[in-house]
Amino acid sequence: MAGIKAIDTPSNPTPEDWEEAAEMLEKKKKEQLERKKTLKNISAIKESESKAFEEKVESVIEKASEEEVKKTEPPKEDSMSQYVDRRGLKTPSPFISIDQDIPKIEKDVVTESIQSESKKVRPKFFKFKPPFNQNKNIPTTGKKKISKTFLRVVIPLFALLIIGGILYNHFATFVKVKIFVESKPVRIETVLSGDKNAEEIDFESSKIPIKTEEKSKSLSTTITATGKAYKGEKAEGKINIFFSADCTEETQPITLEAGHTLTTTIDGKTLVYELKDGVTIKCDEALSGKEASIIATNFGREYNISTLNKSFTIQGHTEIFGKNTTLISGGTKDEYTVLAQGDIDKGVEELSSTAIEEIKSELREVSGDWVIIEDTILSAVDKTSIKTDKKVGEEATDVNLDLTVKGSATYYNKYNLKEKVKELLKKKAEEEKLFDSENDLDLELNEDIKTDISVVETKKNSIKIKIVASSTVKPKVNKDKIAQDLMGMGWKDGIEYLSSLQFAEKKPEAVFYPEKYPTFLKRFPDRKGGVLIEIKEIEVAQESD
Missing domain, CATH: 2.40.30 (Elongation Factor Tu (Ef-tu); domain 3)
Known part of the structure; x- marks a missing residue:
């Protein structure tokens, strides 16, 4: 086999065999490289010969035409007059040979014969067209074939790229929009007068419903006599x-x-x-x-x-x-124990304090929307109700003590207070124009509302209740509407639209993805989900009370 090292023994090749095989392989590679260089040179020479051949043919045709006019007699036939060209046709005189004019190329000699079709005199302005293809025996370079292949491949590929780009631009791109919303503090402070005839809180007339509840409790206990007396x-x-x-x-x-x-x-x-x-x-x-x-x-x-x-x-x-x-x-002198006035006073104090706490518990158990005003809880022992089964100074050890404690408290009604405070805070924000905007903004109040209620006056016929409420308010943002408005907008128009949204001092931000994208191709996608809206709230410290 050509180019393959063969050995006669069944044993493994020796190091010498491997070296000889490597030399053969290296020699074969060199021959292939030389062959490629030769073919490349031949192709270049053929191309130059083709141009030279065309020029030579034109020159010979002109010369033959001139000689044809001058000659009056037909040329003598000789051995060359019977020449048959490669097409199998017998060419009439004169015979033109131009083999000696073409440079010789190793392994490739080009020979062509041209004979005029008739003996008529041709005008010089008429261009002679040979009856045969003068480039027939010259190898072609493949340019025409490559050009057709190029068109057949590149045009569909180019169209595919355009379609793919359109699809990518429509389905693969998206825009992230970050809208900053600033929350601003709002605070109200008002004093309401308690009114037993009011049914609900009325901030306009500064009224709040109140009522008074009374409780009484009779208690009994046993006190120990500690007074000292002497007899004798x-x-x-x-x-x-x-x-x-x-x-x-x-x-x-x-x-x-x-x-x-x-x-x-x-x-x-x-x-x-x-x-x-x-x-x-x-x-x-x-x-x-x-x-x-x-x-x-x-x-x-x-x-x-x-x-x-x-x-x-x-x-x-x-x-x-x-x-x-x-x-x-x-x-x-004999000492003994008697009931002292101090024993009674101490027992009343201990028993009344317990009774007050019990009455407070009962008063606080008032259900519904009524809230007790701690400062209005009043309690006192009915002095006429204090009774003991022993008189002061009388000999005794344990004495029964009975008394009655009366209590009362005032309540205010907080029904609908949260909703009323919400309305008042929102109204205050609108009156103060916290958000300076040409458009009418819908304001949204934070649900975390801090409310302090205190009683500033408690008289017999007058209750004054102070309400201080604070929270934050922010513009209401309709994400779906903004996304719908942006869909299909040009990039510049969309940015201007976002800049017109005044929800905070910081302007909205828009980022196109992929980020490294030609600016002239950027636009807000017109498909659902192509514009992603993110609301970023900016924290604002509330005013201190």
């Missing part, structure tokens, strides 16, 4: 009262009323006594003294005096004094 006997005895200085007939008698106070000191403790009966001390009784009965002011054994002649001081008189003539005895 008071020490008694007799004393003599003397003048402390010499008296004369002119010295006036001293009269002491019953209950007059006398004191004495025992072990540093002052004991107080009083006269049981009135007594008059005269000067002539100065030596023997005037006897009188005394009794201790309090219970207690400490008032018992077990010695005689204990000196007593007479309150308010320094000129007289007393001494006991008998033992002062009989004093006893």
Whole structure:
């Protein structure tokens, strides 16, 4: 086989065989390369020969025409007069050979013979047309074939590209539009007067429905008596009262009323006594003294005096004094518990505070749209309702306490308050012209409305309620309408249309996809889904209260 290395042994090729095979392969590649170069040179030469041949034929034809006119006799026939051309035709005289005029090419010699069709004299202005194809034996370059193939391939391909471009432009392109919407704060503040005859909130007349509810609750509890009291006997005895200085007939008698106070000191403790009966001390009784009965002011054994002649001081008189003539005895003291007024007061306070909370709970349970006004909750203990089963000062341990607590509260009605506040906020935004636009914009209020309600006045016949509400408002954007308006618009017209939408200080943005797209081909797609609208809200801080 040509170009293939063959070995005679069944064993694997040796390194020498592989080297020889590689040399053969390299040699074959070089021969193929030389052949390609030769064919290329021949093609170039043939093309130049074709041009030279045409020029040579024209020259020979002119020369033959001139000789034909000059000759009067036909040329002698010779061996060349019987020449038969390649078409199998016998060409008449004169025979023209131009083989020697064409350059010789290796492996390719071009020979043509041309003979005139008649012996008539042809005018020089008549162009001779050979009766045969002078390029018949010259290889063609394939230009005509390539041109036809080019047209058959390129024109459909070009049409396909145009159709594909139209389809791509219609179905594959889209526009993303970002519309910025600014929310602006709006706030209202108003004071409404409570009206028991009003049925609903009326901001125009500044009225709000109110009502008053009353509750009463009777409560009972047991209180513990903590008062201290003493019982027993008071020490008694007799004393003599003397003048402390010499008296004369002119010295006036001293009269002491019953209950007059006398004191004495025992072990540093002052004991107080009083006269049981009135007594008059005269000067002539100065030596023997005037006897009188005394009794201790309090219970207690400490008032018992077990010695005689204990000196007593007479309150308010320094000129007289007393001494006991008998033992002062009989004093006893036992402590016990009684109901004190403090016990009642404490019980009422504890019980009323509990009752107030219970009444508040009951008052807050009023259902519906009524809201209690905390500042109007009033409660008080009915003083006439306080009763105990023991009297103050009476010995007791546990005492039953009964009382009644009365309460009242005022309510306002919040029915339809949210809707009314919405209307008022929206109206306030429109009045203040928060959005400066040539077009009438529909405003949309944020559902997050902050409402503060406080009672600013609570009098017997007057309730004033203050309402402060705040929120944000923004223009209402109809995405579907904007997308519909943009569909089919030119790029410049669409941008101008978007710029006319005044929903915020920041202008809308439009991005064409694919982004690297010729500007002159850009337009807003006229198909559904070709224009994508995104609403971007711009946060605005609300005004502080």
